[in-house]
Amino acid sequence: MKDLRLEIQIKECQLDELSDTDRSLVTMAIEATASSYAKYSQFHVGACVMLANGVVIKGCNQENAAFPAGICAERSAIFAAGAQHPDQAVTVLAIAARDTQGELTLEPVSPCGTCRQVMIETETRFGHPIHILLYGQRRVYVIDGIRNLMPLSFTEF
Secondary structure (H helix, E strand, O other): OOOOOOOOOOEEEOHHHOOHHHHHHHHHHHHHHHHOEOOOOOOEEEEEEEEOOOOEEEEEOEOOOOHHHOEOHHHHHHHHHHHHOOOOOEEEEEEEEEOOOOOEOOOOOOOOHHHHHHHHHHHHHHOOOOEEEEEOOOOEEEEEOHHHOOOOOOOOO
16 A cells, blocks of 8 residues: 655735736626525625636526525536537636625635536536636635646546
């Protein structure tokens, strides 16, 4: 038996250290939290994707009393992009959230496992890594490719 060491790379910065484009996408993700329907969790998440053609699409979480019927912000944005622009790769994904008091989270919020799997499928489909921006008031995580969040990914069978 041998141990394997997997390494990931995540950059940490402040919002003002991002490029103008990345900062704008984070701002739109923050704005998207206002459209969230989070009646049950009171945890409002917004996402914003930029496509290869420069089109920007927002998404937000939508909850439902039948919990599996809801959708996360990341998937709502990615699926909307796929429905509207099926031939365009997602190049950037920004995520922001508000806590149960309605305040922006202090720390970055990371995508759930289901959203990570959708992101892997999207990257695999287009052969292009997604530049991921996870916003928190204290810091922003910048991640180049979902495999840096999920290194042992399920892509094909």
